[in-house]
Amino acid sequence: MKDRNYTHSIQIDSNKCIGCSRCMRVCSTKAIRIVDGHARIQPERCVDCGECFRACPQRAIYAKDDGLTSLPPGHHTIALVPSVFIGQFPPGYSATQVLDAVRQVGFDEVFEVEHAVDFMKRAYSAYAESHLTRPLISSYCPAVVRLIQVQYPALTGQIMRLKAPHDIASLFLRKSRERRNGAPEDDAPEKISIYYITPCAAKSVAASAPVGEEKSFIDGTINMTTVFNLALKILRGQKETMDRKSVADMSPDSVCWSLSGTEKKYFPGRSLAIDGMDNVIEFLEKLELGQITGIDFLEMRACDQGCAGGILCPGNRFLTVERLEKRRERLRMLKEEHRGTVENSLLEREEELHAHSGVGPVYPRDGLLLDEDMAKALLKLQRIDRLLTYLPGFDCGACGAPECRCLAEDIVKGKATISHCVFVQRVMEKNYKLSPEQSFAVIEKVWGKNRLDKYRE
Amino acid sequence: MRIEYHIEGGDFSAAGGASSAVRKTLKQFNIAPLLVRRIAVVLYEAEMNVVAHAYHGTMTVDIRPTGIYVVIEDSGPGIEDIDKAMQEGFSTATDEVRQMGFGAGMGLPNIRKNCDEMTLTSTPGVGTRLEIQVNF
Numbered sequence: 001m002k003d004r005n006y007t008h009s010i011q012i013d014s015n016k017c018i019g020c021s022r023c024m025r026v027c028s029t030k031a032i033r034i035v036d037g038h039a040r041i042q043p044e045r046c047v048d049c050g051e052c053f054r055a056c057p058q059r060a061i062y063a064k065d066d067g068l069t070s071l072p073p074g075h076h077t078i079a080l081v082p083s084v085f086i087g088q089f090p091p092g093y094s095a096t097q098v099l100d101a102v103r104q105v106g107f108d109e110v111f112e113v114e115h116a117v118d119f120m121k122r123a124y125s126a127y128a129e130s131h132l133t134r135p136l137i138s139s140y141c142p143a144v145v146r147l148i149q150v151q152y153p154a155l156t157g158q159i160m161r162l163k164a165p166h167d168i169a170s171l172f173l174r175k176s177r178e179r180r181n182g183a184p185e186d187d188a189p190e191k192i193s194i195y196y197i198t199p200c201a202a203k204s205v206a207a208s209a210p211v212g213e214e215k216s217f218i219d220g221t222i223n224m225t226t227v228f229n230l231a232l233k234i235l236r237g238q239k240e241t242m243d244r245k246s247v248a249d250m251s252p253d254s255v256c257w258s259l260s261g262t263e264k265k266y267f268p269g270r271s272l273a274i275d276g277m278d279n280v281i282e283f284l285e286k287l288e289l290g291q292i293t294g295i296d297f298l299e300m301r302a303c304d305q306g307c308a309g310g311i312l313c314p315g316n317r318f319l320t321v322e323r324l325e326k327r328r329e330r331l332r333m334l335k336e337e338h339r340g341t342v343e344n345s346l347l348e349r350e351e352e353l354h355a356h357s358g359v360g361p362v363y364p365r366d367g368l369l370l371d372e373d374m375a376k377a378l379l380k381l382q383r384i385d386r387l388l389t390y391l392p393g394f395d396c397g398a399c400g401a402p403e404c405r406c407l408a409e410d411i412v413k414g415k416a417t418i419s420h421c422v423f424v425q426r427v428m429e430k431n432y433k434l435s436p437e438q439s440f441a442v443i444e445k446v447w448g449k450n451r452l453d454k455y456r457e
Numbered sequence: 458m459r460i461e462y463h464i465e466g467g468d469f470s471a472a473g474g475a476s477s478a479v480r481k482t483l484k485q486f487n488i489a490p491l492l493v494r495r496i497a498v499v500l501y502e503a504e505m506n507v508v509a510h511a512y513h514g515t516m517t518v519d520i521r522p523t524g525i526y527v528v529i530e531d532s533g534p535g536i537e538d539i540d541k542a543m544q545e546g547f548s549t550a551t552d553e554v555r556q557m558g559f560g561a562g563m564g565l566p567n568i569r570k571n572c573d574e575m576t577l578t579s580t581p582g583v584g585t586r587l588e589i590q591v592n593f
Contacts, residue, residue, distance in 0.1 A: 154493055156490070288497065289477055289480065289501050290497065369487060371487070373487070378522060381486075
C-alpha cells in the first residue's frame with residue numbers, strides 16, 4: 001500500500017518569489033526546483049516542515065490555512081489553542097487573559113489543547129503494553145511522520161498509531177455535548193465548528209489531509225500569527241487585569257508536551273527526545289540501518305525546541321520555552337495548594353475517548369522512486385551514475401536543482417536536460433554543440449525570462 | 458549495476474558508510490521497504506565484520522532486476538573454523554571491540570538469517586570472502 005495524498009499547506013506565491021533559490025538549498029527532502037524564475041515544490045517529496053518558509057527573504061512562501069473568514073456563520077465556534085500560543089506573550093498577560101482574547105477574536109468558546117495531554121499520558125502506557133515493536137516513534141509531529149513516509153519507508157510501521165492531542169481535545173469537545181447514550185444534551189448547540197490555532201504548516205496538513213484517518217476531528221485551522229496579531233491588539237486595549245486560574249485544570253508538565261523532552265518521559269523504558277530537522281534525519285538514518293538498539297521510544301520534533309520553534313510562532317522560541325516552564329511551575333503550585341489534585345474534566349470521558357484514539361496504518365510515499373518497474377529503474381540508475389561523471393559535483397544550483405545528483409535524477413525522469421548544467425554548457429559551446437543563443441534560452445527557462453536583462457547594453 | 462566500496466579495518470567511526478549508500482540506492486526502486494531494511498542489516502553486519510576483524514576490504518554490490526549480489530572480500534586474519542564462527546554467540550572479537558558494543562557473536566548468524574544465499578570461504582592468515590544473495 002502507498003499513501004498518495006500529497007496535500008500541502010506550504011505554498012509559493014509566484015508573484016512574490018524572485019527565484020533566489022535559498023529555499024531550494026535548505027530543503028531537507030530536495031523537494032524544490034527553480035522553473036521559469038520561480039521556486040516550485042515537488043508534492044511527492046514535500047513534508048511541510050517549513051524550512052523553506054524560514055529561509056525565504058521575500059516572504060513568498062506561505063502556509064495555507066482555512067482562515068478566520070471560513071468560520072461558518074450560525075455555528076457554535078470553538079478555538080483549540082495550544083499552550084505554545086500562550087508562550088508567545090509577555091508574562092504580564094495571564095493564560096486566562098490570553099485565552100479570553102482569543103475568544104474575543106471571534107469564537108464562542110476557547111479550549112486549551114493540552115487538556116488532552118493527561119489522556120495521552122495514560123494512553124502511552126497502555127499502548128506500550130499492547131504494542132511490542134521497538135523503538136516506537138511518536139506520531140505527534142506531522143512533519144516527522146511525513147518525513148518517514150517519504151525518506152524512511154521501512155520505518156512507517158514503527159510510528160505510533162495514536163491521534164495527536166488536538167484531535168483528542170476536539171473529540172472530547174464533541175463528546176461532551178452528548179449524553180452517554182449519544183443523544184445531544186438539551187442545551188447543546190446544533191452545529192459546532194472546531195478550529196485549531198496552528199503553530200506550523202504541518203499541523204494544518206494533518207487537519208486537512210490526516211495520515212491514517214479518513215477525516216480529522218478538526219474542522220479547520222488558523223495560522224497562529226493571524227490570531228496572535230488580533231489577540232495582542234485586544235490585550236493592549238484592556239485596562240483591567242483578569243482573575244487568574246485558582247485550580248490546576250491539567251497536570252503541570254502537560255503545558256510543555258509540545259516542546260522537546262516532556263513527551264518522552266511518559267513512555268516506559270529508554271526513550272530519547274530529538275528536535276530539529278537535521279538531528280531527526282541523522283537519527284532516522286542510523287535507525288533504518290539497524291544501528292540503534294535497546295531504545296523503546298523516540299520523541300521527534302521537526303523544529304528546534306519543538307513547537308516553540310514552529311514557523312508560525314511569532315515569538316522567540318527560547319522565551320516561549322521559558323514562559324511555558326514558568327506556567328508549569330505555577331500549575332504545580334496550584335496543584336500543591338489543592339492537595340495534589342488536578343481538575344481536568346476531559347479525563348471523565350477517558351473510556352469514550354480511548355475507543356476513538358487510534359489511527360489506521362501509515363503507508364510509505366513514492367518520493368524517492370525512480371520507476372515502478374525494477375528493470376527500468378535499474379537502467380535509470382545506471383544513467384544517473386553515468387551523468388554524474390559529467391556533472392561538476394559541487395552543487396552550485398545554477399541548473400535549478402539543489403545538487404548535481406538531483407539534476408541527474410531530473411534528467412532521467414525527463415524533467416530536465418544535461419544542458420541545464422552551466423559547465424556542460426561551456427563545453428558544448430566550445431564543441432559547437434550549443435549556440436550562445438541556445439544556452440541563453442536554457443538559462444532563461446530555469447531562471448526566468450527577464451533574468452538576464454540587466455546584462456544587456 | 459555494480460558499485461564498489463572500500464572498507465577500512467578498525468575505522469569504527471566511519472563504519473556503516475557502504476551499507477548506508479546501498480540502502481539509499483535501493484530506496485529508489487520499487488522494493489518492499491522491509492526487504493530494503495533486511496538487506497541494509499545484512500550489509501551492515503558484513504561491513505562491521507571487516508571493520509572489527511580485518512585490515513581492509515572491499516564490498517562489491519551488484520544490483521539486478523531479480524536481486525542483489527554482494528561480495529565482501531578482506532585481507533585479514535581469516536577464520537580458523539567456519540562452522541564455529543557461524544554459531545550464535547561465538548566471537549573472537551577483542552575486549553576493545555566488545556567495549557564498543559560489537560562482537561556479540563551474532564554477525565554471521567544474523568546475515569544467514571536475513572539473506573537467501575550465503576557462501577563463506579576463508580584462508581587463515583590471508584583473508585575472508587563472503588558472498589551474499591538476497592532475492593527481490
